[in-house]
Amino acid sequence: MSERLVVVGGDAAGMSAAAQARRLRDAGDLEIVVLEQGQDVSYSACGIPYWVGGQVGERSDLIARTPAEFAARGITVRTGTRAEAIDLAAGQVHTAGGERLGYDRLVVATGGRPVRPPIPGLDADGVHGVHRLDDGAAIRTAIDGLPGDRPRRGLVLGGGYIGLEMAEALQRRGLEVTVVLADPLPMQLLDADMGERVCAAMTAMGMTVHTDQAVREVLVDASGRACGVRTDVGSYDADLVVLGLGMGPEARLAADAGLALGPTGAVDVDRSQRCRDHPEVFAAGDCAQTFHRVTGEVAHVALGTHANKQGRVAGSVIGGRPARFAGVLGTALTKVGDLEVARTGLCTTQAEEAGFAYRTDTIEGTTRAGYYPGAEQVAVKLISESGSGQLLGAQVVGGPGAGKRIDVLATAIWAGMTAEDLAGSDLSYAPPFSPTYDPVVVAARKVSRTEQG
Amino acid sequence: MSERLVVVGGDAAGMSAAAQARRLRDAGDLEIVVLEQGQDVSYSACGIPYWVGGQVGERSDLIARTPAEFAARGITVRTGTRAEAIDLAAGQVHTAGGERLGYDRLVVATGGRPVRPPIPGLDADGVHGVHRLDDGAAIRTAIDGLPGDRPRRGLVLGGGYIGLEMAEALQRRGLEVTVVLADPLPMQLLDADMGERVCAAMTAMGMTVHTDQAVREVLVDASGRACGVRTDVGSYDADLVVLGLGMGPEARLAADAGLALGPTGAVDVDRSQRCRDHPEVFAAGDCAQTFHRVTGEVAHVALGTHANKQGRVAGSVIGGRPARFAGVLGTALTKVGDLEVARTGLCTTQAEEAGFAYRTDTIEGTTRAGYYPGAEQVAVKLISESGSGQLLGAQVVGGPGAGKRIDVLATAIWAGMTAEDLAGSDLSYAPPFSPTYDPVVVAARKVSRTEQG
Structure with missing residues (x-):
């Protein structure tokens, strides 16, 4: 039956x-x-x-x-x-x-x-979500505009990964980009010291980033179209508004x-x-x-x-086959320009909320052997349990080749490894791909060394 | 004291x-x-x-x-x-x-x-090892040569990673490159199906690869300089001979x-x-x-x-602090041209020698979301213990971005993870960096699915 x-x-x-x-x-x-x-x-x-x-x-x-x-x-x-x-x-x-x-x-x-705070004007024409393909189509249509009436200024609300990615997309299409966020820094699931690197990169790309400013109103022109936003601090003009406020x-x-x-x-x-x-x-x-x-x-x-x-x-x-979902670490990866941004596990705020006694260690390294062309800076931050050294979370921010290294850390955290375990592990090495000690190992060694006193 | x-x-x-x-x-x-x-x-x-x-x-x-x-x-x-x-x-x-x-x-x-088999002529001028910086300096000097007397044909003995890297180096410097190896394929610590991909890439780059040919003699000209090698199959002229026979x-x-x-x-x-x-x-x-x-x-x-x-x-x-070395997986990574080649743990020959009942699973994927520019082919092969699903070894061969994925597999093997553990793990995803399921997860899922019958 x-x-x-x-x-x-x-x-x-x-x-x-x-x-x-x-x-x-x-x-x-x-x-x-x-x-x-x-x-x-x-x-x-x-x-x-x-x-x-x-x-x-x-x-x-x-x-x-x-x-x-x-x-x-x-x-x-x-x-x-x-x-x-x-x-x-x-x-x-x-x-x-x-x-x-x-x-x-x-x-x-x-x-x-998509998160849509109850602020006036959010439903106006010219305010776009990024949820379904139709949203993407609408933004494309808006950017292409009528000849002589293409939008010049793009405004992105929110600094999570969708916000970052849309900011870059608008800039690629020739718009002046302003990003407005209620938080003190983009990428709130990063610790502040890592988020600052992301913010600096966005600014260096020519984006204007307004932090710590909750939007109170989307400004609407006489024709009913969004023409900017107002925060507690100021008003910012825009021809196109994109919502990246999370999901x-x-x-x-x-x-x-x-x-x-x-x-x-x-x-x-x-x-x-x-x-x-x-x-x-x-x-x-x-x-x-x-x-x-x-x-x-x-x-x-x-x-x-x-x-x-x-x-x-x-x-x-x-289908009749037992199965269980094994949980999430909150691993996430994105890029803005050439800066790759990745995180997994607990950030310090999360570690604190969860009741861990934790420590943080950050190192600076390079994506390739320092002498090899294309070696880029990368910062690796580890959050680990004090005493046990168990890895709780990690963040990686750096140039091309940096971001996917988060997967090694996600795998180590998944397996319950300690920093010392990871420091001893046998990761690959060749000059075009990493320094002798990969930056994730350097970070793990730093934890392991200082845990030993 | x-x-x-x-x-x-x-x-x-x-x-x-x-x-x-x-x-x-x-x-x-x-x-x-x-x-x-x-x-x-x-x-x-x-x-x-x-x-x-x-x-x-x-x-x-x-x-x-x-x-x-x-x-x-x-x-x-x-x-x-x-x-x-x-x-x-x-x-x-x-x-x-x-x-x-x-x-x-x-x-x-x-x-x-460096391995130096007892063959005549190996000590002649023009035969170079790749061990110390002086060796590198000597090869550079030889390539630069006298005006009008630059070497035109480079011959590399051996197809391990030093052989591959030196073959590429000579080609970059404008030499016609021939690689001669006693083994049936380059990169003997890969399984044959993966080694074939490497061989094909070398050939596609314009290198001549002679496999299954043990060198019997380095040919020496009247001035005492190496001018080629002789194998059981044939003789190959060269102006410069580089030894990459292992260490x-x-x-x-x-x-x-x-x-x-x-x-x-x-x-x-x-x-x-x-x-x-x-x-x-x-x-x-x-x-x-x-x-x-x-x-x-x-x-x-x-x-x-x-x-x-x-x-x-x-x-x-x-220094008075207890410490133990934690062992090796034999993780290795190199590239030849744009092809990245990586391995860790046991290959099938090693798994067999070690007495494991094992299975192999190979998948083809892409380094980025298939629709994202620069998505390149990547093949992932896993060797796992039959029944338990414990990961024993892995091999990755593919375009730019493929190779460093071996570190996820090395970490998983290091931690004693099964294919099912890895299949459930929370690896990063964003279109510029991977398909929704990273190729290493796709491979792990294949093992896990078929183990379940």
Whole structure:
């Protein structure tokens, strides 16, 4: 007797769940229907800044798989179909079209919701989010403008990675760029000493960065278009405003249905992505709460990598194979100009909140042997537990080749390694790729050496 | 009462030992004398191919610290001073100048000895090793040649990383390059399927690669200069011959003194780099035997990174602080043209020899999001224990950005992670740096998925 899996939301988490469930159960055993309110499924929102910036040519480049490709694998994708309600008692999803679609298993993968503070003017024309491909298309259209009426000044609200990436994209397209942030520095998940490097690089690129300024109003001209923002400190003109204020969970559908949310505001799930009181319902991706690998505490980190993996876990369980999500470290990587910016695990604020006795060690090194052409500066900061030396977090900021080194540190933290373990480890060396001691090892040695007194 | 530490050999291991001992014990407590037969200490032999190739301008660029800099730190370096014998009973080193220098502690850091098979002509003019900076200088002089008499054809014997790097260096300097190797493929510490990629890249660069051909003779012209080589298959003309046949331990001084060698022919030491029967004597670096982290078996891997760390361990122990060397994975990284080539842990031959039931999984991916400019192909091969999924070894071959990914795999193997652990880990993602799933994770997932049946 065939069951039906309904997936609400057709991006990373939803499509990973559908694909994995299909791998494990064939169409005669499990019908799979995905409801997606937009027109695209399985798209790379992370690629939008590069599409706007011109490094990526076509919208279609950002689409990993089309509904037709999923159909060929026995997964029905209904785009333009919004789920309006979930009836947990009846086991039905109500669509905006009035349909009541029964399910045996349900995956809630409604994704994230861009943070939009309640300030006047935020809905005006000329204010753009960076969430869906349509947002990217709108920004591209705005930049291309009418002949003689192209925007000249771009203003980005927020200094997280989307803010940074959009600031660079606008600058690449010839706009004067101003970045306004409420925080004292960009990249709040970096410690201040590392965030200062990012801020300095943005300024050196010719961007204007206004920090510590919460936006109070988006200024709107007579035609109803955004023409700037006002903060407590001043007003800044703009022809185009982009919102990069972060991403919260889009959990309204789940909450309205009576599914429990966690303290992060995201759907509460167990480690198999299952809603605790409704074992037939799963949530995955940006709408779902998860947990931090180091602290064990609940966390919400909106990122495509986790969405993919969590969707896959849900799909496995639905497919009959036990699976557990292994947690997040909050690893993140971006670049602004040539400066690569990466972090993983706990920053000092997080380590303190989590109750760790911790220490920090920062070193300066080079990406290649100092004598090899293209050797660039890199700073590595480690946060480790005092006494035990267990690695808790790491930050890397530096020139080309610096950023991906965060993966070594993420792997070490994942495995529970101490700084001394990492200091002894056998990393690769060749002059075009690193100094004899890779900067991550130099940092680990610094911890290890001083821990020994 | 002051003690004296004598260090024989002033490169990576010797100078690391001296520096670390000095950090822990001051000059009033420990006199430190380093005997170095050459003129340079603390130099980067690994940089020689890039000095020859022109990426590095000056010999001095390859020297990390001069004898004067060590002297300023209270370390006496006597260059041009060859140790001829060690008298263990008397606790003395005999120098070539007839001096008998007493020691309380001794570090043997005599380094490696380039493999030189017993074939006629190998000592002829025009045949160059790649061991000391003087070798690099000689090759540079030969390439610059007399006006109108510059060498046109370069021949490299051996296809390990020094062979590859020297082949590229000669080609950069305008020579036609032929590489002759006794093995069926270059980079014998790669599996054949990965080695084939390297071979293909060399050929695509315009190098001629002759495999499976042991050299029987270096051909010498009437003036006594090397003019080619003869193998079982054919003869190949050359104006310049470079030896890249690998590096064995230079352990004659130790052996002659009666220090025990291990089955690798290198000095047998415990994990604190101490000679078992002579606790006042240590050996470190290319002359010393070490052990493999995965197999626990003895190993000899001549590499600057290990030399530095082992020297540091010896220096710590001499300085009164317990320390242990943590083993090697045989991590190695190089490039030929734009192809980056990296390996760590056990290759299939080594896994088989070590008695593991193993499986291999290879995936093809890209270094960046497929839609991002500069995304290059990368192949990742994992060797893992059947059943447990424990990672045993890894190989990465691909375009720019591929190679340093080996460090994630080396860290995972170091920590004893399984493929499933790695598949779940939180590695960084951003389109300019990787696809959503980094290729190393894709490879780990492949193992993990198929292990689950």
